[in-house]
Amino acid sequence: MRSTSGARRALAALAASTLLLTGTLSAASVAHAAPAPATITRMAALGDSITQAAMTCSSLTSCPSNSWSTGSTTSVNSHLLRLRAAGATGLTNVFNDAKSGAGSSALLGQGQTAAGQGAQYVTIEIGAIDACTRTVAQMTPVDTFRANVQTALSTLAASAGAPEIFVASIPSLQRLYDLNKSSLSARLAWSLLGTCQSMLANPSSTASADVARRTLVQQRVTDFNKVLEAACAATAKCRFDGYAVANYAFVKSDISTRDYFHPSLSGQATLANITWQKTQWVS
Secondary structure, eight states: OHHHHHHHHHHHHHHHHHHHHHHHHHHHHHHHSOOOGGGOOEEEEEESTTTTTTTSSSSSSOOGGGOTTTOOOTTTOOHHHHHHHTTOTTOOEEEEOOOTTOOGGGHHHHHHHHHHTTOSEEEEEOOHHHHOSSSGGGSOOHHHHHHHHHHHHHHHHHSTTOOEEEEEOOOOHHHHHHHHTTOHHHHHHHHHHTTTHHHHSSTTOOOHHHHHHHHHHHHHHHHHHHHHHHHHHTSTTEEEOTTHHHHOOOOGGGBOTTTSSSBOHHHHHHHHHHHHTTSTTTO
């Protein structure tokens, strides 16, 4: 009887511990669940010319109204518009803090700006500029990229209000090259504008040195994306896109014919759609 009684007490204690652990895990899950869209009133976008929607207007300038993140253009159906449609009717404080030409070294400053703006939701698309340099040797080292991203994310997470963060992966530069390498107009634009020469220099060349160079650039992009994934996973309230952008096979209509590099208006809509599906409110 004593051993049976002791076994019962042990089972009861185990059940109580299991219940307590389950409750704790449930509470943690709730604590880390994304807030209802209706509670989001402030958002900010960080990054580079992609988020500024460069090359989608009538001139070679940024056009943030067409941005995949904070744009107001209905055909793009940005994260901003999707949040409002999901109930965030009070989302009226919207900031596009991205800067054309910004690399990962600018991310901390942009994050500090977003924190000062009280952003509750922050999107990040960064890294293309770190790989798009004049030469392969000038690309940002992976360790430097990692330090830049980790510092920026940890600063955002530690800011007052600790916003929900969404990190998009970097698109395949090799895919962008492959799409238009046979286009005379694209090759001329890449040369005249000096676009991403680490990848796009000598676009017609099939010499082993040029093929190897392009492979090195794309490998650096792959390494950067792994950094983004790991850094986001280590940051509270951060969601990575699961390589949605990196793995997407862009088509020609997704690319602007102004520079044959940046997303077109429909390309911005594509970015908005494939990234939204991976946000805190969908996946």
